[in-house]
Amino acid sequence: MRKFKDYWTWEEISFPRWRRIVNQRLKDVYVIGIDDAGIDNEMLTSHWQTKQSPYEFVEWYGIKYDLDPKSAFGL
Numbered sequence: 673m674r675k676f677k678d679y680w681t682w683e684e685i686s687f688p689r690w691r692r693i694v695n696q697r698l699k700d701v702y703v704i705g706i707d708d709a710g711i712d713n714e715m716l717t718s719h720w721q722t723k724q725s726p727y728e729f730v731e732w733y734g735i736k737y738d739l740d741p742k743s744a745f746g747l
Contacts, residue, residue, distance in 0.1 A: 693726035
């Protein structure tokens with residue numbers, strides 16, 4: 673899987689905002705949302721607390737669960 677370039681630098685953002693960005697990134701890359709993926713707030717909170725960017729989290733999640741990005745289907 674290719675590595676996504678996001679140019680994200682960590683900035684102090686609230687958990688709700690970080691979660692919204694993760695949800696949007698999941699939709700943009702994999703056409704699923706947090707609820708579709710079954711990701712709970714406990715998992716999200718742990719990644720947010722380690723200051724992982726939303727883009728890094730989505731990339732990690734996609735690799736961990738072997739998700740195919742929508743680009744693999746010509747979308």
